[in-house]
Amino acid sequence: MPELPEVETIGRALHLQLVGARILQVEVRQPRLRRLVDIEALVAGCVDRRIEAVRRRGKYLVVELNRQRCLVLHLGMTGSFRIEPAGAPTLPHDHVVWELDDGRCWIFHDPRRFGCVVPASLSLDDTGRRGPLPELGPEPLSDGFTVEDFHRRLSRRQAPIKNVLLDQRVVAGIGNIYAGEALFMAGINPRRRAARIGRDSCRRLHRALREVLTEAIACGGTTISDYRSVDGLRGRFAVHLQVYGKPGENCPRCGAVAKIRVLPMAGRSTFYCPRCQH
DNA sequence: CTCATGACCTGACGGC
DNA sequence: TGCCGTCAGGTCATGA
Incomplete structure (x- = not known):
């Protein structure tokens, strides 16, 4: 579903909502997304880390965490996020729930399961790519797109x-x-x-x-x-x-x-x- | 390498 | 009412 403008809109909203929060725990209710969620790595990559930024690259979102980790997210066709008070009832197709230290939780919902949630180390390679992003062309709204x-x-x-x-x-x-x-x-x-x-x-x-x-x-x-x-x-x-x-x-x-x-x-x-x- | 195709999933909708 | 086929904003593996 979401293309660049939709991912940009979601990324900006997540940035405003999440920056500064610390992740207390992460629950994977359905690991079978387009790429199998590595639960061990996700827990190790998320728990007790602070969210420092949310940025977009193509149709991907990169959630930057402290101590050099990040989450690479893709919404596939039907992925969405919402933020609820901790303990709010979950819905069918809520696949990943992050519990935050401020009494809220952040939920990834994706009926078709074409999205992905991949923990990675936050490092830039020499082409400016972050973590496990695939090869991507220039950002169409950047100066690099000539x-x-x-x-x-x-x-x-x-x-x-x-x-x-x-x-x-x-x-x-x-x-x-x-x-x-x-x-x-x-x-x-x-x-x-x-x-x-x-x-x-x-x-x-x-x-x-x-x-x-x-x-x-x-x-x-x-x-x-x-x-x-x-x-x-x-x-x-x-x-x-x-x-x-x-x-x-x-x-x-x-x-x-x-x-x-x-x-x-x-x-x-x-x-x-x-x-x-x- | 390039290109076309089908697979991966669920849900909504229209025709019968 | 219900069943079946088709379609949906994305990517990825495969084979020509």
């Missing part, structure tokens, strides 16, 4: 641009919704081979990605059904979506001239306007 570098990366790929945008090694944090929205904004057909995106189109796509992600973060993300931030609030970007989830509707740019179409690409639904996107 048109030149983006164009170079695209020029090596023969796959459709839509699929390449979903490759986290090319640029980090883009998922199905924002890939489709950015391609619409940039007027690029999702089936276009990435290597055949010219300099001008690449510049438009670069700008579109930054614009859509920035606006979505300002809205607290996009809620289609499940997604909620830590406080339980919905993201408000859904009303700004131009094409995602709107097959058969009039294109918002060319009006009634063309209808939005949907086609499967790499197993995911892709929405686009056949008239406006080339």
Whole structure:
């Protein structure tokens, strides 16, 4: 579910809520997430440590703990966090519960169990990666994401641009919704081979990605059904979506001239306007 | 290396 | 009402 704006929203909320708290204990109710939770390592990595920061990298969250440890978290499709008073009743699919020293507990909830909770040592390698994060491309909202570098990366790929945008090694944090929205904004057909995106189109796509992600973060993300931030609030970007989830509707740019179409690409639904996107 | 496909899970929804 | 197929915001392993 969550893409960069949703993970950013959740990460900011967790940072505000958790920094300064000390973890008294951690309970793993269901270790069988996408990667099996190593309970021993999680307990050793968490208990009696203070939470110092929560940061985002791509769609991952890194919770920094004192004494050089961290937690690497991913929300998969349906992961969420909430914070409750200690002893509050838990729900089905509450898989990990951290008890804090201030009378609250922090809960990881994930019905589909595509998320992960991985304890790691807090160390930077020479590429700036933390712990067991996979190889990730540049942060699209950072200065390190330049048109030149983006164009170079695209020029090596023969796959459709839509699929390449979903490759986290090319640029980090883009998922199905924002890939489709950015391609619409940039007027690029999702089936276009990435290597055949010219300099001008690449510049438009670069700008579109930054614009859509920035606006979505300002809205607290996009809620289609499940997604909620830590406080339980919905993201408000859904009303700004131009094409995602709107097959058969009039294109918002060319009006009634063309209808939005949907086609499967790499197993995911892709929405686009056949008239406006080339 | 690149690329496409299916697997991993649960729940919601529509058709019959 | 209930059963079945399909679909869902993500990643990862596998084989061509």
